[in-house]
Amino acid sequence: MIAQGTIAQDMTAQGMTAQGSAARVSAAQDMTATAAGSLVQSVDWLAIAPPAIAAAVGLIVLVADLFVRDTRKTVLAWISVAGLAAACLALLPLLDGDRATFCLTTDADVCSYTADHFTLVIQFLVLAGALLTALLSISPLKDKELPEGEFWFLLLSSAAGAALLPASRDLATLVVALEVASLPAFALVGLKRGDRRSSESALKFFLSSVTATAVTLLGVSFVYAATGTLHLTEIATQLTEVDGQLQTLARVGVALTLVGFAFKTAAVPFHFWVPDTYIGAPLPVAAYLSVVGKAVGFTGLILVTVVAFPSYADVWGPALAVLAALTMTVGNVAALRQSATRAYSAVRLLAWSSVGQAGFLLVPIAAAGYADTAADTEKAIGATVAYALMYAAVNLGAFAVAALVARTRPLNRLSDYRGLYATRPLTALALGFFLLSLAGLPPGVIGLFAKVTVFSAAVDAGLGWLAVVMAANVVIALVYYLQWTAVLFRAPEGVTRGAEAREGEAERRRHAAAPAPLTVAIALTAVLGIVLSGAPQLVLRFSATVLF
């Protein structure tokens, strides 16, 4: 419902702005009559199909949940998977990247929804990420760990919001999309019924996220007050000619908007909610947050910085560079310090490492702040996009393996992975590959070259110090990823194994066979990773083409 509302709300926001600009225009030219007459817009349904399909299927699942018997709830899962797949396919007709809709009636170049290449890539990332999350969720749902109808509705709504976000080109739509993506996520985190940790982490996530939104909204209102427009491109031009008295307002507005988005991306110092939320959340939801949630934050940040506030590049460039350095260092050092035997240490490590990876994702955006030409800016943004695609594939893969291991070892400690190669050789090889990709070591060629792209963005922008900080972080990250990889191939512990085997033989057997959806998810991500390793150009080309 929420997602469905977005489009309506989007149109309302659209109307508001249209009226605002119309008023300005009429003051000069007295065109009131025509402006009022053209308030009716034609909507390009094809362009908005990807988020719309996700939202519609979400509603269908919610309603269908009422009529489907408990024993046949799996149907909902497959409807959702099919819906997400259809949403992904809906991207195909848009590949030209030249569609836009919800444009101003007075100026057809200023639109609220744009399906350019940037939008399409991020939408693909988000929808495919949600699809993989759905595959991960099917077996826990079957085991009645989570309520089914609600789960699918929430996941699809959140995915719809996340898919809307990269397309939005005005601040109102942006904020609304951000909220549509986040609000269901809070509920998803707290969905484990009767689990105190789950509700606690949901609350933590909710509070920090709502604070972020409040700050963003305040910033947005300041920017609107200073520039008189919500459209990103218009803001970009208006910001350069802000009235002297409003300068401070505009500046504060820019800063607050950025702070809000930094919160969402879990950049240091707004990262503290991450580990607890990931551990408390059901594992597939943690995977979703680490990939789709992060993508949402980054997309918003890119749109706001590069499209709306380019004239403040000398402010946000250095600020983001410092933020990137801090984020990767804090995330990686914390990940390094995880003890292998602590409960949930595997998820904890993935959580902290995702903070560290967020730092890498921030680097090219910071570099964009230093770019001299528009082409350089786009190249830098492309590096973030390429890195995000690589990260999404392998991180989801790693979470998929973690979900598989969690079925037999619910505590999910790093030490539980010892000897995985002996029991499940292919899974162990896949996890090893994912971890090495995240670390950026062969055979994870794609991880290596994604890192190289980020490095070259930094070096290109003259951010030598940041490149050195990155190098140090790469080494720290290598240590903990490698430690984990090495554990996989150790000989399993004989003593404890014998005892445990007696203890839960029946339990073990029930879980022994990997459920098909989970296997498919691991296989998909592994194949994706391997294909990308062979042909990195598939994602790296975004760092050399025009995205906007």
Next chain:
Amino acid sequence: MIDINDTVMQFLLLFVVVAPLVGAAAALLPAPPGLKGTSPDQAVLRHGVTVTGAVLAAALVLAAGFDHGEPARMQATTDISWIPALGIRLHFGIDGISLPLVVLTALLTFLCALYSYFKQQHQRLAPRATGSSPKAFVALLLVLESGTLATFAVLDLLLFFLAFEMVLIPMYFLIARWGGGQRAEAAWKFILYTLLGSVVMLLGLLLIGLNSGTFDMVALATDNGRGLTTSVQVIAVLAVGIGLAVKTPMWPLHSWLPDAHTAAPTVGSVLLAGVLLKMGTYGFVRILLPIAPDGMRTFAPYLAAFAVVGIIYGSLACLALARQGAKGDLKRLIAYSSVGHMGFVLLGIASMTPTGVNGALFANIAHGLITGLLFFLVGALKDRTGTTDLDTLARHSGAALYGRAPRFGGLLAFGAVASLGLPGLAGFWGEMLALFGAFNPADGLNRSAFLTFVAIGGFGTLLTAAYLLVVVRRVCMGPRPEPDLPQLADVQRYEFAAWTPLVALTVLAGLWPALLLGLTDPAVQKLLAGGKG
């Protein structure tokens, strides 16, 4: 020597790089019917021999088809665009500098595979570490081979980096799973040091590539640093140099090497010393000398200084280990001697003269042959006696290998005298040429400083001779064997098979150095002169 079609040459070079990778994947699969052999272990080890054998054959054909009249020209080149976004091309090719290294790598890996196969046949030893199967061993060995061969065959900076990194994971697992005592720590130290170095190296490579607009080594070498400002060159040489120096290893970045060698299994040691160390020095010659000559000139005296310190340090460490009662480990001793030998190689490179660089490349090959042989011998000694501790081996008076296993003792003595640089054997020419080069360094380098280095290096050769002779005296000589000493098997037939090529090549390279120098010299001249020559 023989005329081979260009396309065939291209294919051979690509085959040499890719076949081990395919072989590694195949090794993990169950053996097809008809190739099952007597046991799965035997089948997979035989598979290893087959693949490395095929690669060696291809490398030999490549060497035969190589146009020896024009060793300075890149031959068997393939140049395909791979990642246009980063400007990375699949650019392969070999010239007189890389060809010997390719052949050496293929040879040593083949000998290692052969040795492992026959050893398993001969002893049917239970695998030393639990859970370590020959399957994984062969797969790792092949990945390692592919990575090293790729390092010597690629002509793109980032591809070089990729290949450079590719050997880390297999070597790590070879040490960590098949190694001796302290293997986990040693493997960890090995990978951390090298990774630390290579990340810095990546920064340097990017600096070069982004500033000059290409990652292509041939184009960059032709440019000879004209596209790069001196300050960029200085930073690049520092960054890339650190990465390569860790791998080489240069004193004081060498401390991972003795641990890694001591813990590594025999085959791991042989490949580590014989091939992996060469990747570092090869990088110096292939990347730093031609691409950033100004930066190299700035650092050459420091490099030379570290090199001679390494020579002296390595020799002194060996002398200390060889002393009676020092509890010196033979493997560790050879590892330290590698630090010294690589010091000569670095000194030759630092001289920036054709003579010095040729010497360095020659010493590279010689060290690969001789140290490979020594590690094989020490590994076999450990299998026989169960220890590599010199004191335990020699007791108070000497292990008397000459008496107990005359052929084995003779081989060990041969390896030792070859290693100390006896004229007429391979070890001599490289070190002598390196010292010669440093005696008359390139223009712009401080001659008096280099003269000092030559003097110190010369003194180092004396120390090298001293400790190796002490080792020979303590291990090979001794009073007539006491009856309580366990019987020692002499050299087995399969051991002869694995070691004879190394011995023969050591003698050949010693007696006919022109064979190798004729290949490297024109290529080196061209590299040093860049587009001018």
